[in-house]
Amino acid sequence: MKQETISSLVARRAFLRKIGRAATCAGAIATAGALGVTQKVAAKSEPASSRGSFPTPDYDWTKRRWGFGVDATKCIGCLRCVEACKRENNVPADAHHFNTWVERYVYLEGEAKARVDSQADPQNVAASGSEKEYRFDNRYQDSKVEKAFFVPKLCNQCEHPPCVQVCPTGATYKTKDGVVLIDSKYCIGCQYCVQACPYGARYFNVRTRVTQKCYWCYHRITKGLQPACVEACPVGARIFGDRNDPQSPISLFIRNNRVQVLRPETGNAPNVFYVGIDKEVG
Amino acid sequence: MIEHVAEIAAFSGYVYPNETVVPWTVLITVYPYLTGLVAGAFTVSSLYQVFGMQRFKPVAHFALLTSLCLMLFVPMPLLLHLGHPERAFNAVITPHTTSAFAVFGYAAGFYIVLLMLECWFVFRPHMVQQAQQRSGPLGWLYRVLCMGSYDVSETAMRYDRKWIFALAVIGIPAAHGLHGYVGFVFGSLKSREWWSSDLMPAIFLFSAVISGTALLIVLYVVSCRLRRTVIDLECLKGLAYTLWGFLMFTLVLEGLEFASLVYRGREGIDVIMQYVTGPLLVPFFILQFGIGSLIPLVVLTFMISQGTTGRALIVGITVSAVLVLLAVLMMRWNVVIGGQEISKTGKGLLTYHPLIFGREGLVAAASVLAAPLAFLLLMVRLFPPWAEAPAASASPSPHAGAR
Numbered sequence: 001m002k003q004e005t006i007s008s009l010v011a012r013r014a015f016l017r018k019i020g021r022a023a024t025c026a027g028a029i030a031t032a033g034a035l036g037v038t039q040k041v042a043a044k045s046e047p048a049s050s051r052g053s054f055p056t057p058d059y060d061w062t063k064r065r066w067g068f069g070v071d072a073t074k075c076i077g078c079l080r081c082v083e084a085c086k087r088e089n090n091v092p093a094d095a096h097h098f099n100t101w102v103e104r105y106v107y108l109e110g111e112a113k114a115r116v117d118s119q120a121d122p123q124n125v126a127a128s129g130s131e132k133e134y135r136f137d138n139r140y141q142d143s144k145v146e147k148a149f150f151v152p153k154l155c156n157q158c159e160h161p162p163c164v165q166v167c168p169t170g171a172t173y174k175t176k177d178g179v180v181l182i183d184s185k186y187c188i189g190c191q192y193c194v195q196a197c198p199y200g201a202r203y204f205n206v207r208t209r210v211t212q213k214c215y216w217c218y219h220r221i222t223k224g225l226q227p228a229c230v231e232a233c234p235v236g237a238r239i240f241g242d243r244n245d246p247q248s249p250i251s252l253f254i255r256n257n258r259v260q261v262l263r264p265e266t267g268n269a270p271n272v273f274y275v276g277i278d279k280e281v282g
Numbered sequence: 283m284i285e286h287v288a289e290i291a292a293f294s295g296y297v298y299p300n301e302t303v304v305p306w307t308v309l310i311t312v313y314p315y316l317t318g319l320v321a322g323a324f325t326v327s328s329l330y331q332v333f334g335m336q337r338f339k340p341v342a343h344f345a346l347l348t349s350l351c352l353m354l355f356v357p358m359p360l361l362l363h364l365g366h367p368e369r370a371f372n373a374v375i376t377p378h379t380t381s382a383f384a385v386f387g388y389a390a391g392f393y394i395v396l397l398m399l400e401c402w403f404v405f406r407p408h409m410v411q412q413a414q415q416r417s418g419p420l421g422w423l424y425r426v427l428c429m430g431s432y433d434v435s436e437t438a439m440r441y442d443r444k445w446i447f448a449l450a451v452i453g454i455p456a457a458h459g460l461h462g463y464v465g466f467v468f469g470s471l472k473s474r475e476w477w478s479s480d481l482m483p484a485i486f487l488f489s490a491v492i493s494g495t496a497l498l499i500v501l502y503v504v505s506c507r508l509r510r511t512v513i514d515l516e517c518l519k520g521l522a523y524t525l526w527g528f529l530m531f532t533l534v535l536e537g538l539e540f541a542s543l544v545y546r547g548r549e550g551i552d553v554i555m556q557y558v559t560g561p562l563l564v565p566f567f568i569l570q571f572g573i574g575s576l577i578p579l580v581v582l583t584f585m586i587s588q589g590t591t592g593r594a595l596i597v598g599i600t601v602s603a604v605l606v607l608l609a610v611l612m613m614r615w616n617v618v619i620g621g622q623e624i625s626k627t628g629k630g631l632l633t634y635h636p637l638i639f640g641r642e643g644l645v646a647a648a649s650v651l652a653a654p655l656a657f658l659l660l661m662v663r664l665f666p667p668w669a670e671a672p673a674a675s676a677s678p679s680p681h682a683g684a685r
Contacts, residue, residue, distance in 0.1 A: 096290060096302045103296075116629060120299035153298075162473065168373040168383035188372055189365015191305040192383050198473035200298025200626050204305060209365030266472055282549075282627065 059222040064177040066216060066271075068154070068227075069239035069253040073276035075150040076235055077102055079119050079134040084232035086132070088217060093132045095120045097203045099214035100154040100229050104136055105278060109144040114280045151281050152238060154229070155180065155201040155214035156262065156270030163193035163202060163213075172211070178271055179218050184210045198266055216240070289637060291623075295553065295630030304622050304634045307642040309359040311614040312650050314464045314486065315493070316356045318610060321461040322494010323349040324397075324453055326524065331450035337520040341502050343404055343667035348501065349457070349494075350397040351658040356390060358650050362641055382467045389460045396456055400449040402427075403442045405665040410434050423664075461490045468617060475550050475628070476621040481539040485613075488532040493610035495525045499603035503596060505662070513596055522599045525606060526582040533575050536613070550628025557624050557631055566616050574609020578602035 085100045086093060098120065105114040117124065119134035127137035140148070161180050164172050171187035174180050187210035194202045194211060202213040217227035221240070225231075230238040241248030246255075250273075253259070259273035263282055274281075291302050323345045329335045330342035338345075361367040374391075377384035402409075410432050413424035462483040469482025479485075499521045506513045544551065558566055578601075584590075585598045623632045637643040 096299065098299045101299045116296035116627075118296075118299050120302070162471075165380045166383065166471075167378050168381040168386070169369075170376055170378040171372070186369070186372055187366070188369045190360075190363070190383060191365075192381070192467075194300075194305040195622075196471055196473055198626055200300050203300040203303065204365065211365075 061175050061177040061222075063244070065243040066157070066178050066221060067241060067243040067250040067254065068157070068216060068272045069250050069257075069259070069275070070152050070272060071237050071239065071253070071257075071275045072149055072151050072281075074235045074237035075102065075152055076237075077104060077136050077150040078234065079136070080232045080234060081152060081229035081238060082119055082134050084228040085214070088220075088228035089212075089214075091212070092205060092207065095122075095125045095131045097205065097212070099201075099212070100152065102136075103151045103153060103281070105147075105149055105151065105280060106140055106143075106145055107147040108140070109146045111146075114278070116280070147278075149276065149278065151274070151277055152229075153199065153201075153262075154272060155216070156199060156268065156272045157216065159269030159271060160267060162196040162198070162266070162268055166192045166196040168192065175218075179215050179221075180213075181215055181218060182211055182213065184208060184212075187211055198263055198268070199270075289635040291632040291634055293625070293630050293632045295625065296627050297625035297630040297632055298627055301622075301625055301627075301632060304619075304632065306618055306622060307363065307634075308615075308619070308636045308644060308647045309363045309642050309650065311611070311618045312647045313356065313359040313363075314461075314618070315611055315614045315651070316352055316359070316654070317461050317464050318486065318490030318493045318614075319497050320349050320352045320356065320393075320494070321457040321487070321490040322492065322496075323352065323498055324457040324494070325491050326495055326498050326521065328450050328454050329520075329524070331446060332454065335520065337516045340514045340517040340668065341498055341521070344502065344505070344662070345494075345498055346397070346401055346404060347661055347665060347667045348498065348658055350394075350401050351661055352654045353390070353394055353397055354657070355650060355654040358653070359647070360386070362646060362650070382463060382470060385463055389456070389463060393453075393456045393460050396449055396453055400446060400453065401665070403446045403449070405667075406431070406442060407434050407439070408665060458487055458490075462487050468621065473626055474621045474624065475543070475548060475554060476624050477617065479539050479543070481535055481542075482617075485532065485535045485539060488528055488535055489610050489613055491528045492525055492532055492606050495521055495528065496603035496606040496610070499525065499599055500607065501658075503600045509668075511668075515591065515595065518596065518599055522582055522595075522602070523586070525599075525603065526579070526586065529575060529579055529582070529606065533571075533579065536571075550624070553628055553631060554624055557620075561623065561631065561633065562616065562620060565612050566620070570609050570612040570616055574605050574612055578605045578609075 079102055082098065082100055082102060085091060086098075089099055091097055091099050101118050101120065103116055103118050105116055107114050117136075119125075119128075119136065123139060124135065124137050125131055128135045157174075157178055157180050159178075161172075161174055164174055164180060167173075168190060169186055169188055171183045172180060172193055173183070189204065189209050189211065191204050191211060194204060197213075202211050204210075205212045217225070217229075220227060227238075227240055230240045239249045239253045241250035243251055243254070245251060253275075254273055257273075257275045259275055260277060261270040261273060263270075291304050293302060326338060327342050327345035327349065330338040331346075357370075361370060364370060371387070373381075373384050374387035377387070406428070409424050409427050411434075413421060413428045413432070415421075416424060465483030465486030468477040468486075469479050471477050499518065502518070502521070503513060543554070581598050581602050585595060590598060619634050623634055625632060636647075639645055
């Protein structure tokens with residue numbers, strides 16, 4: 001009995017030793033592999049504006065064609081995306097400036113038109129108690145809701161961007177990979193682009209005195225990371241990827257769904273593709 | 283708390299979160315108003331210089347000087363509005379060819395040079411005379427302005443007149459192009475139903491002509507009172523006819539534009555109708571159309587048909603001109619601010635509250651409007667523009683007259 005115990009102990013020890021060795025090897029491999037990741041993570045914590053190498057020097061924008069998808073059927077209106085974006089992109093911490101926002105559409109029984117609000121609605125801001133944290137209030141708690149859904153919004157990085165068309169200096173431009181950027185050191189702050197965007201995606205930053213908007217976290221995606229909002233979304237309502245890669249999440253999303261864009265009649269040809277939106281969403 | 287150029291706009295219905303800070307403030311209503319006055323005043327001057335309408339002779343040079351004084355201040359509201367005015371020349375150094383705004387620097391620069399040149403030729407005899415007579419800083423100023431050209435012989439004058447004619451001819455498309463382009467800045471945007479109209483440049487142009495003519499009427503009448511000279515009724519009547527004719531065109535165009543907007547009834551028209559019958563009722567229907575346009579039209583029609591003359595004519599025309607100036611200011615306001623008060627969502631309305639003080643406040647806007655007039659007061663002393671001025675030998679001297 002005792003002999004057995006000893007031999008089993010030896011065996012266990014040998015087994016553990018093996019595991020230990022394996023773990024060490026795995027650790028070494030992981031460390032080597034993680035080096036790249038660590039660098040990426042480190043980069044993640046740095047604001048884009050503080051980096052000398054922006055956009056990333058070894059990034060080739062002719063190789064990518066970025067696309068963004070929104071599955072409105074999945075969005076739960078938690079607004080983590082909005083908060084993540086505000087922190088990531090130095091968006092003014094108030095209820096009047098957003099790179100991304102979420103709209104709530106509610107059809108009450110007997111009403112033909114949807115009631116629409118966003119997290120910036122004063123009632124929702126009051127419910128949150130802060131202009132820096134966002135939530136949707138429970139105003140429809142006692143109503144008979146027929147249909148309701150959330151729609152995340154962001155810059156559409158249009159194929160024919162009217163904001164770029166009207167910019168007098170060329171400070172805002174469309175990159176080869178499809179994202180519309182703003183050169184904040186060249187922008188004169190005339191806000192013509194703010195007027196030209198039919199989606200309300202642009203705003204004037206009073207601190208920097210130039211226009212600002214969502215650029216799909218260009219400082220992150222050019223380093224192989226996902227946009228902050230995509231990463232923060234707990235339900236996968238935001239899909240991002242390279243359309244040149246047929247197996248990327250966005251390519252699959254567009255291929256496997258019947259997607260829509262916002263205001264196609266403008267001819268802007270947006271690059272944010274929606275699933276599960278309704279007739280009143282614009 | 284973050285400092286804003288305007289107060290946060292209150293809203294009803296649904297507006298995009300970023301819309302609650304109105305991008306273009308009261309200064310941007312002043313900008314097309316000023317360019318309109320420039321184009322209008324220049325039109326009157328051209329009626330004499332190019333089309334040879336002698337009845338406009340008493341105000342022709344004054345109109346040109348008014349045009350120049352206003353034009354020099356046109357960039358002011360834009361510079362005050364820009365987030366980075368120190369980068370304003372970026373639009374000139376690297377103009378983005380698809381942008382309407384990129385044209386501004388060139389168009390305005392060209393037009394200012396043209397106006398200065400034309401003024402130089404027009405006022406050259408006076409400058410030469412003053413340069414030769416005066417000493418001290420003023421004499422020095424006139425001598426610098428003469429740029430070494432003291433020849434006022436008949437041959438030289440004939441040469442000058444050719445230049446004035448050529449510049450005035452070029453000036454007509456330049457002035458109207460400059461202002462028509464302002465209409466294009468708004469009309470070409472597809473993001474706002476209230477602006478997006480092919481008629482916008484034409485409306486801006488015609489309203490420019492009426493505003494410039496109206497300003498000249500007011501300034502001419504006031505200056506005659508100040509100079510204690512007799513108002514040339516033929517000239518004033520000519521101005522009134524111009525005002526009357528172009529006012530009709532403006533009203534028809536504005537009516538057509540509004541009718542098409544309503545008739546097309548595209549998405550968002552419900553909110554637009556809610557807006558024009560609600561918050562815009564007073565500024566649009568009552569001030570711009572009713573008091574500002576219809577009353578002057580009726581008054582002018584009545585006076586022209588009745589052959590009114592004398593003091594009643596002067597009062598009637600002046601009051602009509604003041605009302606037209608108000609109408610055009612309201613038109614600029616209703617276009618610029620009105621367009622932004624209708625949300626891009628087509629589901630909500632905003633209310634713009636201008637700040638009183640600050641870079642983009644009401645005081646700044648009023649100052650920008652008043653500055654060219656103050657400058658004009660100085661300029662008419664330096665360059666007496668009145669028809670009797672060239673005959674300087676006749677008494678009273680033009681300089682004394684200006685006082």
